[in-house]
Amino acid sequence: MKQALQARQAQTLNLTPQLLQTIRLLQLTAPQLEMELRQALERNPLLESQLVEDEAEDDAPAADAAAQECAAWDELPEPMFLSAGGHAGDEEATARIAAGESSDWRQRLLALLALQWRPHALAMAAFWLDHCDDRGYLEHDVQALGQRGATELGIAAEELEVARQRLLHGEWPGVAAADPGECLRAQLALQPTGRARELASRILSDHLELLAAHDAAALAGALAAGEDDVHAAIALVLSLRPHPVEAVAADSGHIVPDVVAWHAGGKWRVALNDAVLPRVRIAPHCEQALADAPGQHAALRGLLEEARWLVRGVAMRNETLLRTTQVLVERQRAFLERGEEAIAPLTLKEVADAIGMHESTVSRITTGKYIQTPRGTFELKRLFAVRLEGAQVGAAAVKAMVRRLIETEPANAPLADDVIAGLLARQGVRIARRTVAKYRDQLDIPSAPARRAQPRAAVA
Structure with missing residues (x-):
């Protein structure tokens, strides 16, 4: 073996503590930033609170300096250790906007299964997923669906049931379950064997009523087991997910906007909320005192450098937030003026290109930030919209169309999901029946038979 020396040239980004701080400041929400700055004021005696009227003369130089010294920070990926406690809500959905991945969990699961399942089996999986609600449960009776699928696909009902069992115990345990009990049993089957799993399985099969009543003593008697074993089994059951696909929890807390947008002088204007x-x-x-004493007070000079990075990082965060919001408002002015049906498809990349930064920068600066508009206060993420395949509209606009069609339907003849899909197709928007059902569920609107059986006021 011959040994030789080779010279290679490469560019690397040194993640200094100051650079990491700048990245973290970018994605802090207003309450988090306020807490961060309060702690900095207590920790660093060289910092002081700044009055709003003094900001004009200080912000521009600070932002320019930060832009020069942190030119590469927005090229970094989105590592979890930089999350700084950001929103867990729909962060994954925005990442899918950037990657061009579907926001429908069914499509994401099918894409995952396509790596392992044969096309014939994948078609059966698609049938079951097509008849699941947004939580992952089957919408109708298993046997009835099995017969319908066997007729549609030209296969035996038993073969279709095998595909459902693969889904049930596959990548996302519990998907395509007929009821919560089947969902929980599928998840339980993946747990390590032992006394707790055995008792948990018996509880799910025969004693769900006692579990719901939190009656551990009665469960111990019914299972002929010790209370410690029963408590361990209950803890195992409670650790399972109640639904195969977990819904995103809504934030009902009080919201104070980070940015304000209003229409004046024939155009939309944006400003940070002071x-x-x-x-x-x-x-x-x-x-000034440190500048007049060069070479002295090394500890204070360290605090001074720390303070400069903090001030520059905050200035860049505010500037990036304002520039990003200006682009979002300009691109979505039709939505702000006319409503949900006018929202345009918009991705992280399009906004990033407009402001000359990386997609990860836009993702960080829009997470957990809220904008106040004449149409209400909502998260900046809402101004992004996934473009539906083969259409010039986004999913949010189609959802608004579905709501309008249902609100204007005849009271004695509610529109079925496939009829709504057909009406949208006439308008140039082609979506599947399951997509209509998904949007209807997200809007908390019952199915057509349920709407026919209830008063009209309850639907609107």
């Missing part, structure tokens, strides 16, 4: 925007700066007399 009421929630914390301001800090370096105390001028301290900075």
Whole structure:
């Protein structure tokens, strides 16, 4: 073996503590940033609170300096350790917007199964998923669906049931379950064998009523087991997911907007909300004193450098938030003026290209930030929309169309999901029946038979 020396040239990004701090500041929400700056004020005596009227002369130089010293920070990926406690809500959905991946969990699961399942089996999986609600449960009786699928696909009902069992115990345990009990049993089958799993299986099969009543003593008697074993089994059951596909929890807390948008002079204007925007700066007399004493007070000079990075990072965060919001408002002005049906498809990449930054920067700066508009206050993420395949509209606009069609339907003849899909197709929007059903469920609108059986006011 011959040994030789080779010279290679490569570019790397050194993640200094200051750079990491700048990245983290970018994605902090207003309450998180306020807490961060309060702690910095207590920790660093060279910092002081800044009045709003003083910001004009200080922000521009700070933002320019930060832009020069942190030119590459927006090229970084989105690692979990930089999340700084950000929203867990729909962060994954925005990542899918950037990657061009479907926001429908059925499509994502099918794409995953396509790597392992044969086309024939994949078609059977698609049939079962097509008849699941947004939680992952089957919408109708298993046997009835099995007979219908066997007729549609030209196969035996037993073969179709085998595909359902593969789904049930596959990549996402519990998917295509007939009821919560079957869903939980499928998840339980993946747990390590032992006394707790055995008792948990018996509880799910025969004693769900006692479990729901939280009657551990009665369960111990029914299972002929000790209370410690029963409590371990109950804990195992409670650790399972109640639904195969977990819904995103809604945030019902009080929201204060980070940005305000309004229409004046024939155009849309955007400004940061000064009421929630914390301001800090370096105390001028301290900075001047250190400048007049070069070579001395090394500890104070370290604090001064830390303060400069903090001020520059906050200035860049605010500037990036404002520029990003300006692009979002300009691209979605039709939505702000006319409503949900006018929202345009918009991705992270399109906004990133408009402001000259990376997609990860846009993702960070829009997570957990809220905008106040004449149409209400909502998260900036809402101004992004996935483009439906083969259409020039986004999913949010189609959802609004579904709502309008149902609200204007005849009271004695509610529109079925396939009829709504047909009406949308006439408008150039082609979506599947299951997509209509998904949007209807997200809007908390019952199915056509349920709407026919209830008063009209309950639907609207």
